Amino acid sequence: MDRQEIEDLIARVALRDRAAFEQLYDRVSAKLFGVCLRVLNKRAAAEDAMQDTFVKIWNNADRYNSNGLSPMTWLITIARNTAIDRLRARKKGHQNLDSPGFELVAPGPNPEQSAVAASEAARLSGCLDALEADRGQAIRGAYLDGETYADLAARFDVPLNTMRTWLRRGLIALRECMSL
Amino acid sequence: MSDVNDTAPDDEMLAAEMVLGLASEQDTATGRKRMASDSTFATQVVFWQERMAALTDEIEPVKPPARLKKKLFAQLFAQQRVSILQRVWLWQGVAMASLLFAGYLGVQLLKVTTHPDIPPPVLAAQLASDTSPLRVLAVLEPVKNEIALRRVAGDPIANRSFELWAILPGQAPVSLGVLPNSVTTRVAIPPLWRDQTAQMTLAISDEPIGGSPTGAPTGDVLAVGAMANL
Numbered sequence: 533m534d535r536q537e538i539e540d541l542i543a544r545v546a547l548r549d550r551a552a553f554e555q556l557y558d559r560v561s562a563k564l565f566g567v568c569l570r571v572l573n574k575r576a577a578a579e580d581a582m583q584d585t586f587v588k589i590w591n592n593a594d595r596y597n598s599n600g601l602s603p604m605t606w607l608i609t610i611a612r613n614t615a616i617d618r619l620r621a622r623k624k625g626h627q628n629l630d631s632p633g634f635e636l637v638a639p640g641p642n643p644e645q646s647a648v649a650a651s652e653a654a655r656l657s658g659c660l661d662a663l664e665a666d667r668g669q670a671i672r673g674a675y676l677d678g679e680t681y682a683d684l685a686a687r688f689d690v691p692l693n694t695m696r697t698w699l700r701r702g703l704i705a706l707r708e709c710m711s712l
Numbered sequence: 713m714s715d716v717n718d719t720a721p722d723d724e725m726l727a728a729e730m731v732l733g734l735a736s737e738q739d740t741a742t743g744r745k746r747m748a749s750d751s752t753f754a755t756q757v758v759f760w761q762e763r764m765a766a767l768t769d770e771i772e773p774v775k776p777p778a779r780l781k782k783k784l785f786a787q788l789f790a791q792q793r794v795s796i797l798q799r800v801w802l803w804q805g806v807a808m809a810s811l812l813f814a815g816y817l818g819v820q821l822l823k824v825t826t827h828p829d830i831p832p833p834v835l836a837a838q839l840a841s842d843t844s845p846l847r848v849l850a851v852l853e854p855v856k857n858e859i860a861l862r863r864v865a866g867d868p869i870a871n872r873s874f875e876l877w878a879i880l881p882g883q884a885p886v887s888l889g890v891l892p893n894s895v896t897t898r899v900a901i902p903p904l905w906r907d908q909t910a911q912m913t914l915a916i917s918d919e920p921i922g923g924s925p926t927g928a929p930t931g932d933v934l935a936v937g938a939m940a941n942l
Contacts, residue, residue, distance in 0.1 A: 540928075546929075547879050549913075550881060557784075562773035562775045563771075563773045565773070566768075566771045566772055566774045567771055570771045579776065579777070586784050594841070597931070599758075601758055601762065604765070605762050656766045657766075672767060674734055703729075710763060
């Protein structure tokens with residue numbers, strides 16, 4: 533996916549350019565629909581999440597410039613968070629994730645510094661696989677299935693605080709692996 | 713390995729847990745506020761967002777059904793049409809001055825029209841956004857092919873320039889120039905665009921002094937509005 537092209541489209545969407553919005557939809561909707569389907573696992577729910585995702589993209593495109601994310605990460609994060617919110621809305625104690633990426637961000641990070649090349653995805657996969665299998669699964673479960681600490685503690689049948697400590701150790705190991 | 717406290721996450725862990733959706737509501741709220749002022753922390757959040765988004769690389773794209781796009785565009789742009797109308801009504805309530813201004817232009821137009829009984833439509837736009845206090849009224853003067861602008865709210869930003877952009881459907885924004893700090897100003901419409909002003913959207917972006925160095929908007933869009941018939 534051509535990063536500069538997507539970035540330009542988002543910039544034009546920020547200026548309320550409907551044709552650019554349509555082009556952006558045509559370019560990225562299949563990827564985002566794949567993400568929504570993966571999280572929600574139901575077509576109807578995924579279609580609703582897609583609708584919300586693109587309304588958010590239209591309404592918040594002017595925030596993209598300053599948040600330091602690469603354009604596909606920004607779009608995927610909106611789709612993933614929107615889908616996870618829908619998934620969690622069925623459960624008790626729901627908390628809304630929907631705004632990461634929309635908040636104003638202190639100057640510092642920029643997309644060039646934080647850009648993740650395609651090879652990084654392979655590296656992440658390698659690092660996750662290098663973790664103990666359970667920890668890798670727990671991290672994927674949180675990101676792709678919206679599992680909370682309580683869900684994970686139940687799944688692995690350990691106390692909540694143990695789960696927390698254990699997953700944080702996994703994250704530290706993951707960061708060290710990815711920063712090499 | 714460093715000590716991991718049982719409950720309170722350190723910054724790096726808070727950033728990762730926010731991204732994964734594992735942080736408590738309170739920690740998430742605190743973290744979001746910190747992102748605005750603490751660039752080290754914001755960079756950590758970006759680090760985790762980028763890495764975790766890579767988890768979706770293994771997800772195959774799935775073409776959504778065509779009706780989804782139809783529904784989306786109907787929802788989004790039906791609302792948009794209403795909101796342009798609302799903007800005009802809001803305008804009439806909020807800024808009496810603009811009505812007088814438009815009326816004055818209307819009178820000027822009537823003087824030159826060949827059919828004085830049928831006043832030509834007056835095209836105007838209110839430029840505003842939810843994220844900035846800047847509000848600018850723009851009224852088109854077809855006789856002189858100029859856009860008359862009046863800043864009704866918001867102040868110039870020190871050491872920055874406001875740049876005006878015109879956007880036609882399906883085209884990249886074209887700069888109409890950097891705006892002076894004065895409350896009112898006039899901007900010429902490029903000849904090529906003179907018969908398309910009804911489809912035009914105007915926007916003002918925050919740029920380095922002298923305007924965008926790239927020819928495209930680089931800073932935040934502070935105000936935007938589509939031309940509408942008054």
